Each structure stands twice: as structure tokens, then as C-alpha cells.
Amino acid sequence: MDIRPLAEHSLSVQKEEELVLVRRCRRGDKDAFARLMQKYERGIYNYTYRMLGSEVEAEDLTQDVFVAAFRNMRGFRGESRFSTWLYRIALNQTRNRIKYLSRRSLFGRWAGTRDSGKGATAERAETIADGAPSPEQWTIAKELAGQVQQCLNRLPHQARQILVLRDVQGLSYQELGEILSLNPGTVKSRLHRARIALQKHLANVLE
Numbered sequence: 158m159d160i161r162p163l164a165e166h167s168l169s170v171q172k173e174e175e176l177v178l179v180r181r182c183r184r185g186d187k188d189a190f191a192r193l194m195q196k197y198e199r200g201i202y203n204y205t206y207r208m209l210g211s212e213v214e215a216e217d218l219t220q221d222v223f224v225a226a227f228r229n230m231r232g233f234r235g236e237s238r239f240s241t242w243l244y245r246i247a248l249n250q251t252r253n254r255i256k257y258l259s260r261r262s263l264f265g266r267w268a269g270t271r272d273s274g275k276g277a278t279a280e281r282a283e284t285i286a287d288g289a290p291s292p293e294q295w296t297i298a299k300e301l302a303g304q305v306q307q308c309l310n311r312l313p314h315q316a317r318q319i320l321v322l323r324d325v326q327g328l329s330y331q332e333l334g335e336i337l338s339l340n341p342g343t344v345k346s347r348l349h350r351a352r353i354a355l356q357k358h359l360a361n362v363l364e
Contacts, residue, residue, distance in 0.1 A: 207321040308358035316351035
């Protein structure tokens, strides 16, 4: 049985429901915006965390992204998907935050560390609930995650950005092209170079 028509229908329904929410948001409906925020908050937070390396900064910036989106909702004409528009806001806000932190020599200072924010607590709870790793395994996983984050922070902004969107967020090449305003060939070549650069940094760290 070919399930593609069912999947396509489900996706079509989801898009239509989102458009309805967007129209309500443009009229100032805060409840509709809260539903959109619930749908995309985790993805935006994951992006900002990987770009900044700090849970506290990522939480603050995620809120800033949605505040900016709500304030500018009437300017969203639907020429692109809402998710594309939202990620563009996140990309711009993140770039500006990194510049701000870099001028104050703060960016990267916390790289590879975990804050005591709600994200860390939630992650620990999920890990324990899964039955799982021993304290030694948890320590090793934390150290490896910290080393990967340090290497990400050493990459140029564009390289880090495309790696996070593709390899962490799992966005498609089409989505990347729309968000970054790049053609598919450029997306693939930039991603390839970024992966090579990350591998070199990781090789140096793990030697």
C-alpha cells in the first residue's frame, strides 16, 4: 500500500492549519501565536543553543526571536513558509547576539559547559527516564558534547550556521536554501566545506 498520498494529505492539512494560525496572529491573536510558538520553540532554542553554546543565552535569545516575530507578524505576507520566515529572524538575531558578546569577549567563554537552566534539567530527566547510562557514560557523553561545541564555536559563523541547521536540526536542503537564500548547489558545497572544517577541529581535540 502506498502511504505517500496519506502523508501528503497530512502535510497539506498541517500547512493549512498553520496558515489559519498565521492569519489570526496578523490580527493580533495571542493564543494563535502561542500555538505557533509551541510548535517551533524547541527547534529555535536548539539552533540558538548550538550557535551560542550557552543555555541561558539561548533561552533569552529564543524569547527575543518570538517577541520580534510577534511584533512583525503583520509584515509577514506569506510569500515564504512561516518556518522559513521565523528561522530568518532567528539567524539575524543570533548573528547580532554573537557580535554583541564577541565585542565584550564573552562569546565562547562558556563553550562546552552546561548551565543550570531548565534545558539541562530536562535533558537529565529524559536520560534517567530512558533507563540508561551509567555515571561514567554520562560523564564521557558530556565531555564529548562539550568538545563538539568548542569545535563548533571555532568555525566561521556561516559554517557553524549551516552545520547546525542541517546536521543538528535536520532541515532539508530545500529548507536550507529557502532560509539562507542559496541555491541547492551552494548549500551542498558550503555544507561539505563546513563538515571538513569541523572534522579537522575534532581531530585536533581528540588526538
